[in-house]
Amino acid sequence: MEKVFASIITIGDELLIGQVVDTNSAWIGQELNKCGITVGHRVAVGDVWDDIWEALDAESKRAAVILITGGLGPTADDITKPLLCKYFNGKMVVHEPTLIRIKAFFEKLNRPMLESNNRQAEVPDVCKVLLNERGTAPGMLFEREGKIFISLPGVPHEMKWIMENHVIPMIPELFNTGFIEHRTLLTAGIGESYLAEMIKAEEAALPGHIKLAYLPNSGMVRLRLSGFGSDKTILQQEVAQQFETLKQRVAEYLVTDEDIPMELVVGQLLKSKNKTVATAESCTGGYIAHLLSLHPGSSTWYTGSVVSYDNLIKQKLLGVSKETLETVGAVSEETVTQMAKAVLAVMGTDFAIAVSGIMGPGGATPEKPVGMVWVAIAGKEKVITRLFNFRYTRIRNIELTAINALNILRAFIVDNG
Amino acid sequence: MEKVFASIITIGDELLIGQVVDTNSAWIGQELNKCGITVGHRVAVGDVWDDIWEALDAESKRAAVILITGGLGPTADDITKPLLCKYFNGKMVVHEPTLIRIKAFFEKLNRPMLESNNRQAEVPDVCKVLLNERGTAPGMLFEREGKIFISLPGVPHEMKWIMENHVIPMIPELFNTGFIEHRTLLTAGIGESYLAEMIKAEEAALPGHIKLAYLPNSGMVRLRLSGFGSDKTILQQEVAQQFETLKQRVAEYLVTDEDIPMELVVGQLLKSKNKTVATAESCTGGYIAHLLSLHPGSSTWYTGSVVSYDNLIKQKLLGVSKETLETVGAVSEETVTQMAKAVLAVMGTDFAIAVSGIMGPGGATPEKPVGMVWVAIAGKEKVITRLFNFRYTRIRNIELTAINALNILRAFIVDNG
Numbered sequence: 001m002e003k004v005f006a007s008i009i010t011i012g013d014e015l016l017i018g019q020v021v022d023t024n025s026a027w028i029g030q031e032l033n034k035c036g037i038t039v040g041h042r043v044a045v046g047d048v049w050d051d052i053w054e055a056l057d058a059e060s061k062r063a064a065v066i067l068i069t070g071g072l073g074p075t076a077d078d079i080t081k082p083l084l085c086k087y088f089n090g091k092m093v094v095h096e097p098t099l100i101r102i103k104a105f106f107e108k109l110n111r112p113m114l115e116s117n118n119r120q121a122e123v124p125d126v127c128k129v130l131l132n133e134r135g136t137a138p139g140m141l142f143e144r145e146g147k148i149f150i151s152l153p154g155v156p157h158e159m160k161w162i163m164e165n166h167v168i169p170m171i172p173e174l175f176n177t178g179f180i181e182h183r184t185l186l187t188a189g190i191g192e193s194y195l196a197e198m199i200k201a202e203e204a205a206l207p208g209h210i211k212l213a214y215l216p217n218s219g220m221v222r223l224r225l226s227g228f229g230s231d232k233t234i235l236q237q238e239v240a241q242q243f244e245t246l247k248q249r250v251a252e253y254l255v256t257d258e259d260i261p262m263e264l265v266v267g268q269l270l271k272s273k274n275k276t277v278a279t280a281e282s283c284t285g286g287y288i289a290h291l292l293s294l295h296p297g298s299s300t301w302y303t304g305s306v307v308s309y310d311n312l313i314k315q316k317l318l319g320v321s322k323e324t325l326e327t328v329g330a331v332s333e334e335t336v337t338q339m340a341k342a343v344l345a346v347m348g349t350d351f352a353i354a355v356s357g358i359m360g361p362g363g364a365t366p367e368k369p370v371g372m373v374w375v376a377i378a379g380k381e382k383v384i385t386r387l388f389n390f391r392y393t394r395i396r397n398i399e400l401t402a403i404n405a406l407n408i409l410r411a412f413i414v415d416n417g
Numbered sequence: 418m419e420k421v422f423a424s425i426i427t428i429g430d431e432l433l434i435g436q437v438v439d440t441n442s443a444w445i446g447q448e449l450n451k452c453g454i455t456v457g458h459r460v461a462v463g464d465v466w467d468d469i470w471e472a473l474d475a476e477s478k479r480a481a482v483i484l485i486t487g488g489l490g491p492t493a494d495d496i497t498k499p500l501l502c503k504y505f506n507g508k509m510v511v512h513e514p515t516l517i518r519i520k521a522f523f524e525k526l527n528r529p530m531l532e533s534n535n536r537q538a539e540v541p542d543v544c545k546v547l548l549n550e551r552g553t554a555p556g557m558l559f560e561r562e563g564k565i566f567i568s569l570p571g572v573p574h575e576m577k578w579i580m581e582n583h584v585i586p587m588i589p590e591l592f593n594t595g596f597i598e599h600r601t602l603l604t605a606g607i608g609e610s611y612l613a614e615m616i617k618a619e620e621a622a623l624p625g626h627i628k629l630a631y632l633p634n635s636g637m638v639r640l641r642l643s644g645f646g647s648d649k650t651i652l653q654q655e656v657a658q659q660f661e662t663l664k665q666r667v668a669e670y671l672v673t674d675e676d677i678p679m680e681l682v683v684g685q686l687l688k689s690k691n692k693t694v695a696t697a698e699s700c701t702g703g704y705i706a707h708l709l710s711l712h713p714g715s716s717t718w719y720t721g722s723v724v725s726y727d728n729l730i731k732q733k734l735l736g737v738s739k740e741t742l743e744t745v746g747a748v749s750e751e752t753v754t755q756m757a758k759a760v761l762a763v764m765g766t767d768f769a770i771a772v773s774g775i776m777g778p779g780g781a782t783p784e785k786p787v788g789m790v791w792v793a794i795a796g797k798e799k800v801i802t803r804l805f806n807f808r809y810t811r812i813r814n815i816e817l818t819a820i821n822a823l824n825i826l827r828a829f830i831v832d833n834g
Contacts (some may be wrong), residue, residue, distance in 0.1 A: 156813075226430075290708065305726075395711065
């Protein structure tokens with residue numbers, strides 16, 4: 001067994017100037033991790049010949065496998081392929097299966113092929129081609145002095161397809177990796193430093209090959225145990241045992257012992273109880289609905305939402321009384337209570353979430369500052385409400401409102417479901 | 418004038434194993450760019466002493482300013498602060514203003530302070546402290562051999578606050594930067610390679626200090642011109658002139674000449690015409706509503722949505738006929754037409770979007786494969802429909818549906834508004 005390290009090199013000015021957020025690297029990191037490969041280093045460079053070359057040199061000294069994403073498009077700013085050709089002393093040749101794919105692609109679209117599309121079928125003769133069935137830029141694998149270099153397109157769904165269909169299946173043949181075991185739990189209602197104080201003894205007692213990490217997000221804290229070892233069964237047992245100890249210690253604040261997002265915790269809970277939920281959203285504008293419907297199969301426990309961004313819609317579709325809106329206003333306990341009850345009745349669900357608040361930057365008054373949010377959770381026999389004051393940026397206020405509303409629903413289902 | 422390069426070092430195992438997507442770097446890249454500083458290199462390392470040390474050494478050779486994010490929390494896995502202290506030959510001292518802030522923070526929450534929170538007020542005596550008014554971990558600025566090192570917390574809103582209030586205001590004092598000017602336009606309905614072919618002559622005629630980049634996304638392509646120069650006025654004129662040429666060349670496919678997302682293009686168009694929109698969403702589950710309401714001031718042109726995830730809700734809230742649902746089904750031209758008309762009437766808007774489709778992975782039939790989506794756009798006098806076949810992953814299908822539906826609405830408003 002060997003501990004295998006990978007490096008990721010991402011190429012493209014758009015990443016460095018921040019026009020595009022790099023989501024590829026996180027995905028690759030997760031997938032390699034599952035195969036027992038640790039991403040130890042990641043570097044982003046622009047579309048600059050010397051920088052790419054230097055990154056290849058440097059990362060091949062650190063890692064056994066170097067993944068390169070981006071810079072493979074048909075346009076003039078893409079220099080990665082000719083660079084790799086030179087780096088590995090190859091010459092460009094046409095890759096027939098890719099050319100056939102590209103031709104078929106253009107025939108299907110009934111569009112003429114361009115010279116630049118022809119060039120997309122060219123690859124260095126020193127690489128193994130990883131056929132891309134999702135696009136026109138092929139993946140390429142190079143080997144030198146026992147190091148593996150894999151070049152992938154930057155378009156996320158193309159990169160993922162090549163990873164899943166070519167790269168990941170190869171890993172057991174290429175490396176005698178050890179095993180990595182992660183277990184993650186989510187807590188709510190306790191800050192990072194209190195949590196650290198609370199589990200001090202458990203953390204100190206961890207063996208050297210099991211590491212604890214704190215991942216705070218949206219006012220909640222995730223705890224992750226990561227173990228490394230050569231025997232999968234033993235490792236899993238060791239990590240499971242430490243995880244159980246940790247879980248019991250933080251039981252009071254535990255939301256879930258799986259590494260899944262809050263909306264899926266709620267979804268699984270609803271599914272297990274054969275119950276449904278609907279939402280009535282003002283300030284979150286459909287974001288809770290989006291989270292709930294993001295996951296396959298959510299239609300069994302999620303029916304829909306009324307996004308009543310305009311107050312008139314609150315009256316018309318949710319029957320919030322004009323008097324309530326005129327006296328206490330849209331951001332009030334009374335309004336969210338009426339919204340939750342109405343959407344529960346209209347959608348015929350077991351539970352409902354209603355939210356109304358000031359997300360900012362505009363819309364605040366002295367009594368109702370930015371970040372003030374009322375949340376109501378309705379069941380068939382009971383409605384509860386909660387007031388929050390987030391006071392962050394608009395996007396963060398929306399996210400915090402959604403995650404916290406879902407967490408209140410979760411607790412409500414546990415107590416009343 | 419000097420061309421000033423920055424490097425970003427992000428610290429944290431959670432970034433490398435992909436548990437967290439690095440959005441900080443994109444934001445920092447954008448902000449520095451506006452100040453004329455180019456991020457030329459970015460590196461992500463784990464919570465590993467030697468890797469962080471080595472990254473500091475390497476990046477200080479490349480860049481004039483090195484930004485470090487992450488690794489500053491109160492817990493045991495955070496080693497960045499002691500490392501920086503040693504790297505710059507300092508010793509730890511209590512920073513009184515930060516200690517006062519931390520004490521006040523805990524008093525306000527009525528919680529006891531822990532030893533670990535006390536340590537958060539400690540800083541190396543060789544740094545300039547950048548007070549963090551959004552959290553307990555201060556920012557720190559170090560200088561060595563003319564290079565600036567800035568350490569920031571990894572929590573995005575804390576990092577942004579310190580950047581906006583300390584770092585960015587300092588830049589004109591620290592560096593005699595040149596100017597960078599970006600202009601971006603968005604095209605739809607033409608692939609990257611056709612676009613490249615179309616603007617070949619314009620691209621070839623660009624002067625050396627103005628660069629063109631292609632940024633394909635969601636089936637559309639953004640073109641970005643980036644110019645660099647010492648005279649702001651001249652540079653802006655040069656870039657504006659090239660941009661105008663480019664704009665005219667691609668006029669037929671032009672969506673917007675601003676660097677804004679599709680939903681804002683639609684929002685600005687609606688606002689300029691004093692019109693409103695509502696949505697009726699099935700397969701996108703509230704994602705279009707979320708995009709429309711994400712931006713401040715959207716309540717003037719966006720009223721709300723009915724997310725009819727369940728077919729019963731399509732009948733009940735949108736009056737889609739039972740017969741339609743039983744004969745042609747929910748994913749049909751007839752259903753989306755009825756949905757669009759209904760939501761337009763119920764919400765009293767000028768325009769409406771309705772979508773219904775199969776997002777996958779489940780739910781497909783031979784006649785209705787994954788990625789098949791019907792979109793209807795309603796105005797007061799006319800409804801148009803469009804059929805799409807995306808066939809990607811669930812999330813990508815949702816995104817593509819939303820962006821393309823918004824683009825059809827945009828064209829519809831231009832034609833019928």
